[in-house]
Amino acid sequence: MASTTSNSVGGQTNVRSVRPVLRERLAPWAFRAPLIFMVIFFAIPMAMTVVFSVFERTMFWMEPGFTLQAYENFFFSARLTNFLNSMKYSLISVVICFILGFPIAVFVRKSIPLVAQHRVVLLFILPFMVSEIIRVFALRPVLQRNGLLNTTLTNLGIIDEPITALLYTHTGVVIGEVMSFLPFIIFSGFLAMEAVPKFIFEVCDDLGVGPWRRFKDVILPLAAPGIFAGSVFIFVNGLGVALLPNILGGAGAVNAGLIATQAISALDFPLAMAVSAIMMATLMTLLWIGHKLFDLTKILTPLS
């Protein structure tokens, strides 16, 4: 069918050899290649974490079998407490990111001319593109006892004693998470605000609606899918990026990522896989809840 249309549309009859036909048969598969790649090397390995997590642990590796030892190791030890704690601090980071970042997204959409909006958002790409590892490590000289923040505050006479609670504590981890993930809430907030037409602000002004009610009753419901996606991103990464507690945290600052990497260093592969499976389950549950509540496909409208 394809060959007849292309012949008649061109208004000329061309002699077809075998090669173009073969090429036309292969072409649709070329377009599917990225998806096949992602299924083989991403979806299947992520799903297999559940299978590997019930394998038996051997001295240096693991062997097929069925045991819930790894889950027992996770749920009946300090790991669970640490995991729940890191959830709490991750949630605090999400809230702080939202309070600091979302108003910027609203401001850019509301008060900056359409042509300039993308350029302003590009400003936040700059810190995001500096290696996250470097940014996290760079917080050490800033937050340390004799670091930039403490010396500046002391020189200004605001504090007498250096603040030591900023680093190697849960506060340090939260600061690190906010500094690392703030650009994300701005990007996702910016995308989310696409669902809030500019005239809505004018309508609210004309009706005499205050900023708080406008935010609560109009912006929040419309932009909810994008805000939710951004928050899930920050929450899950706060749980999963091992370097944040590793570099900035002190005693007890352990998240799922760190449990997994420590398990790998200890050659306890089933435990690492159990943690990965638990993380994937957490992520999927959150996305599923979000989808039921706000229909996350709405975020994709600007993309299609």
Next chain:
Amino acid sequence: MNEYDNPWLHRLKWTYLLLVVLTLMIPVLYVMYISFNANGFGANDYVFTLEWYGLILSDEILIGALRWTLTLAVVVTLIAVPMALLAAKYYKTADKKLFVVFLLLAPLFVPPDILGSALLVSFKNLNAVFIWLGDGLGTSLFDSWFRLSFMTAAIGLIIYTLPYSFVVILITMGRYRKEQTEAARACGANGWRAFWDIEFPQIRAGVFSACAFTVILVFNEYTRTSLLKGGFDTFTTVLISQMLNTGMSPQSYAMSALISFVAIAVIGSIILITLIRAETLARIARGKPEPVTP
């Protein structure tokens, strides 16, 4: 700004926005500042020096690591960006858009350590299966397919960078009108010519940005690379293992600053080019009559 806004409030909001960008950049700028100090971090007097950078460039391990990093970055870019382009083209015509987009964007939501661990264990198991298969068939042909190597690291990084490239390319494709491809096909062009001569020039900016993003992301990445690499080191893995083992040395400040300089230079030039291009296009557009829109 619109006429309802209070001009002072508007300026205040702008100040806040720039302050946030500055705060996010301060740690990096501070590291750069320290990296030029002959006395290192925390010293009372500041003496400008390029000594630490000289040390990096004369360190053979680091230069070797830099070479591996660049090779990895180039290979991943050459594979991931065309894949993202194919995926974006497929997404445009796909029936089950949700599945496609979920599969391609999900890696964004999976934290680095979790993705790295899952892939590491999968590759190790795959390797064992292949060796077992080879033994059964009496051949050693399959033995090293999925041993941790350059290839496994590249696969991990492709999974990590593909979503970013996909989104960037998809956004630029949004401005392309597919009637142009139909017109080209009607004039007798084949699919490839229609893409290369008509569509590609219009999405070129997106493809190049995707390339730049991929190079930077690979250059910056530590966790996935360090879990999946074979017997080689990249710039960040050397840096982080130094930092974790011996703490921050003046040289590690210089290395961190160097990585940041590269990223800022690449992104800075993209932003500048975008701005200049937008200006030129606007100037050209002003000289033309309004396009007829259906």
